[in-house]
Amino acid sequence: MRKMKENACNNKNQKKNPGFLLSAVSSNSGKTAAACGLMSAFKQEGERVCACKCGPDYIDPMFHREVLGVDSENLDLFFSDAEELTKNFIRHTEGADLVIAEGVMGYYDGMGLDTVRGSSYEIASVLKFPVILVVNARGAAMTLAAVLKGMTEYVPESRICGVILNQISGMLYPRLKQMLEQTLQRMNHSEIKIVGYLPKADPFVLESRHLGLVTPQELQGLKLQMQQAGEIANETLDLEGIREIAERAEELKWQQEDLKWQQRDACFLKSSFSADKAESGEKRKKRIAVARDEAFCFYYKENLEILESMGCELICFSPLRDKQLPDGIEGMIFGGGYPELYAQQLSENRSMLMSVRAALEKQIPCLAECGGFMYLHEKIRDREGKEWSMVGRIRGISYPTGKLVRFGYVNVIPMSETCKKEWLPEGTSLRGHEFHYWDSTENGEDCMAVKPDGKRSWSCIHAEPGLFAGYPHLYYPSNRAWIENFLKCR
DSSP states (O other): OOOOOOOOOSSTTEEOOOEEEEEESSTTSSHHHHHHHHHHHHHHTTOOEEEEEESSOSHHHHHIIIIIOOOEEEEOTTTSOHHHHHHHHHHHTTTOSEEEEEOOSSTTOOSSTTOOTTSHHHHHHHHTOOEEEEEEOTTOSHHHHHHHHHHHHSSSOOOEEEEEEESOOTTTHHHHHHHHHHHHHHTTOTTOEEEEEEOSOGGGOOOOOTTOSOOHHHHHHHHHHHHHHHHHHHHHBOHHHHHHHHTTOOOEEOOOOOHHHHHHHHHHHHHTOOHHHHTTTOOOOEEEEEEOSSSEEEOOHHHHHHHHHTTEEEEEEOTTTOSSOOTTOSEEEEOEEOGGGGHHHHHHOHHHHHHHHHHHHTTOOEEEETHHHHHTEEEEEOTTSOEEEOOOSEEEEEEEOSSOOEEEEEEEEEOSHHHHHHTSOTTOOEEEEEEESEEESOOOSSEEEEOTTSSOEEEEOEEETTEEEESOEEOGGGOHHHHHHHHHOO
């Protein structure tokens, strides 16, 4: 099979990555199935595939990495401005033959009911992606032409170049393809190609992943399933036509790195040298323990990368299986995940609970968000109503509500004087999002979570010397001063 052309631009501040963005009319149209099938198919062809996911989604990137073996990253225009998004994208996709980005919700759906801000469309426009629509064609015919007309002409430059028909048979596909392409041609949209279909088949059925990647056996089963999905996609999708669309991706231009930030980071790292190594000039890397297993698996790639860039050595450990924290640590991070599903196992690992509790009593700095925040509570109540003892640093209980409690993007604003002094300077904020079915009797009152439109807000965060914990998932690069305060603790 023909390989993708090597990336080439004459200008060092220009870069082109063959790639495309997969989107749809709405959620539950088959984007994820199509994305996974395509990633698997192209990987089986020997392509170096790089994945992206629009929006604040941990699960899909984790799925890409763990099941498909494809490096993945989030694309988000709430957390990053256009310039930062472009730089992060360029770094992430270095050396890729093909970039496949999966959109979020419907193509034009943004942060509010009446805006495209933060939508897949806006991301495609910033990164100059051609777009392939995944359309659920089950039980439809000419209506599909109306849908394509509306999606294509809603804005002057939709960037839509291709269509994948989902949930149809191989027998029906040739007739639908012919009808739609003839109709598109009459509408003066001959640039839009129908590039295949996905049948209703078991390999493309992804059950609810709320349970996460629980066991190695399940992981192996999913890997086999995705291999089968890739084999089917190779037969039902026009991979060569999709490659041609990917080549329509335009060159990206960016400015040189801001030297002020480089200088600031250099100064910060210099100040982090230990006294006993200062004379030799050897850098002391801060050892940060990062909880990482089935119960704590939600981390933005950029969060970990910025810590490493600021001189941290990240030591992964398992609160489920390890008996104690790693030796010689100077900070702890407990990310989001599913502690409620592993409450008994976490509770019965008494030595780890005691190790974490002792570290907190010594004021070893700690960041804990969502699932990590739950782990620091006195107890977690499971779905059956049984309560399991946890670390006990937060004097309260995390309990199930049976519904989505708080959802969407937030700006985390400091409220208490302690928070302003220790963590977030007055007048600044930290960006994040919330998505959880469990709540707490003690959510904290040191910050206020404010929706981007300013219409809703609620108290959150326990901000104390050496501790910043609450339900919001945080995007560290949105406030460097906050990260520096974490690393300067103690």
